[in-house]
Amino acid sequence: MKKDKENIVNKLYDIEKIRTENIKKEEKNISYNPEQVLSLNEIKSLDEKYLLQVYARMPVSFVYGSGEFLYDTEGNEYIDFLSGIAVNSLGHANADIVETIRTQADKLWHTSNLYYNSQQALLARALVEISFSAKVFFANSGTEANEAAIKFARAYGQKMNTTKTKIIALKSSFHGRTFGSMSITGQSKIHDGFGPLLENIEFIEANNIKSLEKAVNKDTCALILEPVLGEGGILPLENEFLEKAREICDKNKTLLIFDEIQTGIGRTGKYFAYQHSSVTPDLLTIAKGLGSGFPIGALLVSNKYNDIFDIGSHGSTFGGNHLACAVGYEVLRVIESGKVLENVNNISEYLFTHLNNIKNGFPEKIQEIRGKGLLIGIVLKENIQARPLVAKALEKNLVIGRASDNVIRLAPPLIVRIKTCDRALEKIEELISEI
Numbered sequence: 001m002k003k004d005k006e007n008i009v010n011k012l013y014d015i016e017k018i019r020t021e022n023i024k025k026e027e028k029n030i031s032y033n034p035e036q037v038l039s040l041n042e043i044k045s046l047d048e049k050y051l052l053q054v055y056a057r058m059p060v061s062f063v064y065g066s067g068e069f070l071y072d073t074e075g076n077e078y079i080d081f082l083s084g085i086a087v088n089s090l091g092h093a094n095a096d097i098v099e100t101i102r103t104q105a106d107k108l109w110h111t112s113n114l115y116y117n118s119q120q121a122l123l124a125r126a127l128v129e130i131s132f133s134a135k136v137f138f139a140n141s142g143t144e145a146n147e148a149a150i151k152f153a154r155a156y157g158q159k160m161n162t163t164k165t166k167i168i169a170l171k172s173s174f175h176g177r178t179f180g181s182m183s184i185t186g187q188s189k190i191h192d193g194f195g196p197l198l199e200n201i202e203f204i205e206a207n208n209i210k211s212l213e214k215a216v217n218k219d220t221c222a223l224i225l226e227p228v229l230g231e232g233g234i235l236p237l238e239n240e241f242l243e244k245a246r247e248i249c250d251k252n253k254t255l256l257i258f259d260e261i262q263t264g265i266g267r268t269g270k271y272f273a274y275q276h277s278s279v280t281p282d283l284l285t286i287a288k289g290l291g292s293g294f295p296i297g298a299l300l301v302s303n304k305y306n307d308i309f310d311i312g313s314h315g316s317t318f319g320g321n322h323l324a325c326a327v328g329y330e331v332l333r334v335i336e337s338g339k340v341l342e343n344v345n346n347i348s349e350y351l352f353t354h355l356n357n358i359k360n361g362f363p364e365k366i367q368e369i370r371g372k373g374l375l376i377g378i379v380l381k382e383n384i385q386a387r388p389l390v391a392k393a394l395e396k397n398l399v400i401g402r403a404s405d406n407v408i409r410l411a412p413p414l415i416v417r418i419k420t421c422d423r424a425l426e427k428i429e430e431l432i433s434e435i
């Protein structure tokens with residue numbers, strides 16, 4: 001019996017050896033060498049030749065990151081005040097996250113959702129503990145988390161009444177690029193040319209209570225809001241608007257969904273932006289900061305609605321895999337044990353004070369500094385475009401972003417330090433003075 005087992009193992013080992021040798025032979029035909037260091041021009045020409053050209057890229061390629069800093073192919077250092085669009089919550093190459101990835105990668109990456117998964121269960125419990133929710137569904141990205149929320153909302157509506165299918169979203173909102181999430185995104189430039197989209201979606205003005213009252217009725221299954229509109233110009237929703245939204249949703253048995261894909265996981269100084277207000281949603285979606293750069297997304301659901309989805313209602317092959325969930329759990333552990341939220345609030349106050357000073361120095365160029373925590377918008381005068389300023393900042397070794405035509409977006413890592421902010425503020429002031 002033992003001998004048989006040994007024979008089988010040896011046979012398998014031989015097969016594996018043959019396979020590996022074959023792969024090595026095949027590799028010779030593929031012009032890929034992970035050791036190869038490419039110049040920016042080489043990367044650019046490969047990109048143009050082999051990638052679908054859907055991104056307007058900046059002329060830089062980063063090859064290394066550490067904390068609040070990025071380094072390009074030439075070894076130049078940049079201050080990262082964008083965090084991969086509010087993603088690298090703990091900065092680059094955080095030692096605890098690197099260690100977690102190494103340890104988990106040595107053990108197990110993926111088993112599918114056919115089996116129980118301790119990393120998934122532990123991360124779900126942690127998310128429930130820091131939020132209003134009772135249950136979690138894991139996805140791999142923000143748009144997928146929103147797809148889950150849209151399906152959930154329609155399933156909820158259908159259970160009540162076949163006509164309860166309308167979803168209301170905000171003008172200028174952004175919820176993703178897949179069909180459902182694109183359909184609830186309030187920007188025609190995202191929709192145009194891809195129709196027909198999901199039916200029965202209506203858009204209303206942000207912070208406009210009258211249009212809210214007019215739009216939501218008993219046929220509305222969900223209202224989806226970003227507590228701070230990200231792509232729509234770092235625009236916080238007013239507490240009065242959120243309170244009214246809650247009241248109207250309750251009256252019409254409409255689900256209130258918060259998309260906290262950009263604002264969640266400490267970005268605004270609390271775990272979730274809704275925690276700054278007096279309003280609790282029924283559903284909440286997260287992604288970006290949860291993995292600090294590792295792809296993961298989630299839908300959080302309140303206890304009241306935990307029977308809407310049942311076995312087979314939704315699923316994902318990769319969603320909630322061991323590696324992603326181990327990282328998500330470690331991100332939350334580091335935020336909690338490292339007093340990261342405290343840092344967000346202190347640095348936010350510092351940045352708002354100094355940015356307002358810059359604004360006061362250039363009243364003809366800056367309208368307003370707005371946002372929450374470390375999601376900050378520098379709202380330029382209507383006639384000033386943010387895009388060229390983002391490019392100019394890069395020339396000054398400062399990475400910043402844009403959120404709508406005339407808003408500069410700042411989203412430094414949540415672990416950013418005052419001395420780095422001082423260097424960034426100096427560059428921002430110089431940038432504004434040169435407009």
Ligand SMILES: Cc1ncc(COP(=O)(O)O)c(C=O)c1O
Pocket residue numbers: 085141142143144146174175176177226230231259260261262287288
């Ligand atoms: C508020 C919001 N929702 C959804 C998304 C889509 O997330 P993803 O790009 O991970 O699909 C984004 C991305 O920018 C976002 O900011």
